[in-house]
Amino acid sequence: MMAKGELLAVLLMVLAMLASSGIALRKDELGEAADRIAQLPGQPRVSFQQFSGYVTVDDVAGRALFYWLTEAVHDPISKPLVVWLNGGPGCSSVAYGASEEIGPFRINKTGSSLYLNRFSWNAAANLLFLETPAGVGFSYTNRSSDLFDTGDRRTASDSLEFLVRWMDRFPRYKHRELYLTGESYAGHYVPQLAGEIIKSNAKSRRPLNLKGIMVGNAVTDNYYDSLGTVTYWWSHAMISDKTFHQLVNTCDFHRQKNSEDCESLYSYAMDQEFGNIDQYNIYAPPCNNSVGSITRRIMQLPHRTQKIYRRLSGYDPCTERHAEIYYNRADVQKALHANTTKIPYKWTACSEVLNRNWNDSDVSILPIYRHLITAGLRIWVFSGDVDSVVPVTATRYSLAQLKLRTKIPWYPWYVKNQVGGWTEVYEGLTFATVRGAGHEVPLFKPRAALQLFKSFLRGTPLPKS
Secondary structure, eight states, rough: OOOOHHHHHHHHHHHHHHHHHOOOOOHHHHHHHBBBOOOOOOOOOOSOOEEEEEEEETTTTTTEEEEEEEOSOOOOSSOEEEEEEOOTTTTIIIIIIIIIIIEEEEOOOSSOOOOEOOTTTTSSSSEEEEOOSSTTOOBBOOOOGGSSSSOOOHHHHHHHHHEEEHHHHGGTTSSSSSEEEEEEEEEEHHHHHHHHHHHHTTSSSOOOOOEHHHESSOBBBHHHHHHHHHHHHTTTTTTTTHHHHHHHHHTTTTTTSOOOHHHHHHIIIIISSSSOOBBTTTOOOOOOOOTTTOOOEEEOTTTTTOOOOEEEOSSSSSHHHHHHHTOOHHHHHHTTTOOTTTTSSOOBBBBBHHHHHHOOOSBBBBHHHHHHHHHEEEEEEEHHHHHHHHHHHHHHHHHHHOOOEEEEEEEEEEEEEEEEEEEEEEEEEEEETTTTOOOSHHOOOHHHHHHHHHHHHTTTTHHHH
């Protein structure tokens, strides 16, 4: 075995040889190497490369965003880069996108090991999971006040800064086709970030090669989202005729803050009429803990002041719980190059501090859609049709306000000879439903979601047979 002194001498000699040959070791190349994941604890053997770590987006405040890159299984150099964002606001892309939905691994029930996801989206692209803003997951800030005054604007600007600096660390991705994807409150993050990229590109000598965006069950417009949500509850027999009419007649969906009478009606609907269901998939079983009660996290969407009880949901309805076990393990954090500053709180799937203190939220994303359509981006919007939190009716009401011309009328699309959902193609935007999927579409319908993703990347309509 080589002694430490001999090893150092060999390393210095190699560096000297590289220098004399005119080959420079750039800082970004060293950064990429430092972020390489050798293997995660309990991980099955894979052929693709993985990287993870931090990119500082504000040197003064000490804000740093955590990422996890899983490269494409085959020929990654020819595949696009796809950024995935989860919403909340305040929820982790590692917890949901990477570990429950589109990532290459799933976590077993004890949080002790990983197994392969047969329908991972890295079959078709290089996947970059970003935990944004600071305070989400492993992302952090050294200025504690940041956790109490963040919002849409800072999230978009920090995410743009992340991408610019990340590209410096991974220069082989600088000119790659770039797509932004996500779900739920990422219905804000994704279009807003796309808009920031377009503005930045107009004055940059190194523009990002943004080609398109895709969002699922996306928060879009406060008024139409709220109207569409109570309409969904009524049309799916979750609430009575009386409660539906009272909500419509009492609540002013244009207002940011509901009246006390309106809040009381929302509370009555959820507490007395919904029953014990998972609001994120009304036909899935909720996660029961060991004593038979329901584990619930109270979250709030900025467009709805009433609380949403998030059941820890999924086909294994407790997958979120498994993630919180796995990502709090010291050996996992070491392998991911995460929590290097020893954050003084446990890693959680969602930050309730951020969620409760969200500072600014666009009333409507529709003006941004109009701007992105004019810029020529590929835009796809999809909806799992058994989600009652950001339901398909809300998305359809919102998109109708764009008044786009229909190119291909409504039709059923197929996966494995079964109807995967329905779709309509407009000038500048494609809308698709995913039949039987909840809020996290790739979790509940992974095969259909992968078909949707591949069609989006190709820019071709979903298959008619």
